[in-house]
Amino acid sequence: MTVYNYDMVILGSGPAGEGAAMNAAKHGKKIAVVDDRSLLGGNCTHLGTIPSKALRHSVRKIMQFNTSPLFRQIGKPQWFSIQDVLRSAESVISKQVTSRTSYYARNRIDTFFGTASFSDEHTVQVVSASGIVEQLVANEMVIATGSRPYRPADVDFTHPRIFDSDTILGIDHTPRRIIIYGAGVIGCEYASIFSGLGVLVDLIDNRDQLLSFLDREISDALSYHLRNNNVLIRHNEEYERIEGVDDGVILHLKSGKKLKADGLLWCNGRSGNTDRLALENVGLKANGRGQLQVDEHYRTAIDNIYAAGDVVGWPSLASAAYDQGRSASGNAISAGSCRFVDDVPTGIYTIPEISSIGRNEQELTHAKIPYEVGKAFFKSMARAQIAGEPVGMLKILFHRETMELLGIHCFGYQAAEIVHIGQAIMNQPGSANTLRYFVNTTFNYPTMAEAYRVAAFDGMNRLFTQPEQFSEQHHETTPIEAEASITVTEERHDSTINQ
Numbered sequence: 001m002t003v004y005n006y007d008m009v010i011l012g013s014g015p016a017g018e019g020a021a022m023n024a025a026k027h028g029k030k031i032a033v034v035d036d037r038s039l040l041g042g043n044c045t046h047l048g049t050i051p052s053k054a055l056r057h058s059v060r061k062i063m064q065f066n067t068s069p070l071f072r073q074i075g076k077p078q079w080f081s082i083q084d085v086l087r088s089a090e091s092v093i094s095k096q097v098t099s100r101t102s103y104y105a106r107n108r109i110d111t112f113f114g115t116a117s118f119s120d121e122h123t124v125q126v127v128s129a130s131g132i133v134e135q136l137v138a139n140e141m142v143i144a145t146g147s148r149p150y151r152p153a154d155v156d157f158t159h160p161r162i163f164d165s166d167t168i169l170g171i172d173h174t175p176r177r178i179i180i181y182g183a184g185v186i187g188c189e190y191a192s193i194f195s196g197l198g199v200l201v202d203l204i205d206n207r208d209q210l211l212s213f214l215d216r217e218i219s220d221a222l223s224y225h226l227r228n229n230n231v232l233i234r235h236n237e238e239y240e241r242i243e244g245v246d247d248g249v250i251l252h253l254k255s256g257k258k259l260k261a262d263g264l265l266w267c268n269g270r271s272g273n274t275d276r277l278a279l280e281n282v283g284l285k286a287n288g289r290g291q292l293q294v295d296e297h298y299r300t301a302i303d304n305i306y307a308a309g310d311v312v313g314w315p316s317l318a319s320a321a322y323d324q325g326r327s328a329s330g331n332a333i334s335a336g337s338c339r340f341v342d343d344v345p346t347g348i349y350t351i352p353e354i355s356s357i358g359r360n361e362q363e364l365t366h367a368k369i370p371y372e373v374g375k376a377f378f379k380s381m382a383r384a385q386i387a388g389e390p391v392g393m394l395k396i397l398f399h400r401e402t403m404e405l406l407g408i409h410c411f412g413y414q415a416a417e418i419v420h421i422g423q424a425i426m427n428q429p430g431s432a433n434t435l436r437y438f439v440n441t442t443f444n445y446p447t448m449a450e451a452y453r454v455a456a457f458d459g460m461n462r463l464f465t466q467p468e469q470f471s472e473q474h475h476e477t478t479p480i481e482a483e484a485s486i487t488v489t490e491e492r493h494d495s496t497i498n499q
């Protein structure tokens, strides 16, 4: 058996592993990354974020082609199979693998392909697909082995019509009707993808509201647009039995209902990938969901073993995983150089797209914080009209006395991009976190970013004590603020300000 020595060994090459590896390599450390797949990128690239986002992008293009009058000059609406859109996703995956592989090569990071398990806290054994065993010895270890779909024992995933979010990428026919069991983020995203392809979708939610962590208005908008696109949402339902039959799947619900479809996509929970790590050899134990507990430095109960990404649970996002990985290895290299990732924007790639940061209306009301709301509807914005994307809204929640931004909630075209402008201002210290930024800043026109200006004016127009507040608290009232103040008292329906 060959033995190799490193400063740090990282298990998993998803975003958490990559973040950890790149950071350590930049600090001159000798690094090895192990992955059990023969290509780098992790589940994020091969099964999760990248394929689902590429699928969604293609489906949106198809929807645009089929609904835009512009394209009728060149042909009738066309039907596309799930295989057609899967092929386009494959090309993105392979480009991602190429880019990511080059990062490892450029940074002189050694890669090993095989299943890793601990022999002791400084030694990892790697068994390749062909059975070759290698041993990696290191001062520090980072577990970034990610997660996989949770599979309850009473659901037969060997049945050819029962899928999870991994196996759906291998589906060999386009169903006419599909049941999606689980209405979390992944379930809602796949409901958008399938309904966009014209498939009838039954979306089974075991709660009474879709994505209840969202601002209620945004969650309601998602429900409306999914229904509008032929998704039948069934709330407060739980399965009793899932029966695979020759021509499809029958879902028996505890409520007594029975649904039949050509296929069922299981989107109900994920488990951390810890079962093959031989954690007992280092004295670590995962929880019932296969996840590891870490402290605010991403350190496990064993001093030299860190963990990051989906394997540590919330928020289970690629966006956060990369930063968590970077923080974990940063801390391992030099104690204290670590950012605990607890402020994560929500990016949900349903149709329409949703993104938010900060607190929502329910939370602010519950906390008795005197907030006000400013909104911009995309249907009135030039850029959205040009793009033919009228669905959507930006909603800014701000403190009515201090003007501090408290929450940014957006759905529609480019929502996941738009939210970052608000995030940047919200993260400013002290009084620099202010709604006024948006009225004192010139935005490119026409842009979606301009929604901030429109929403800010809309919110300021709701401050009925605004003229006094401005003259008492803020000596530098700008002409625009003055204009907004005058508008409140004189003309609430002015078309420029009160959009």
Ligand SMILES: Cc1cc2nc3c(=O)[nH]c(=O)nc-3n(C[C@H](O)[C@H](O)[C@H](O)COP(=O)(O)OP(=O)(O)OC[C@H]3O[C@@H](n4cnc5c(N)ncnc54)[C@H](O)[C@@H]3O)c2cc1C
Residues within 6 Å of the ligand: 011, 012, 013, 014, 015, 016, 017, 034, 035, 036, 037, 041, 042, 043, 044, 045, 047, 048, 049, 050, 052, 053, 114, 115, 116, 117, 144, 145, 146, 147, 165, 186, 273, 276, 277, 308, 309, 310, 311, 316, 317, 318, 319, 320, 321, 347, 349
């Ligand atoms: C359908 C879907 C859509 C998603 N969409 C988004 C999105 O839009 N935005 C977003 O931010 N997040 C999204 N996510 C979540 C995102 O994919 C994960 O949060 C992210 O992949 C976690 O990264 P990670 O580095 O922790 O692990 P992973 O990406 O899970 O990578 C872990 C790697 O470790 C390997 N591994 C496991 N065990 C071993 C072992 N014993 N030895 C060697 N290698 C091992 C795995 O095979 C894998 O290659 C989505 C997830 C899914 C399923």
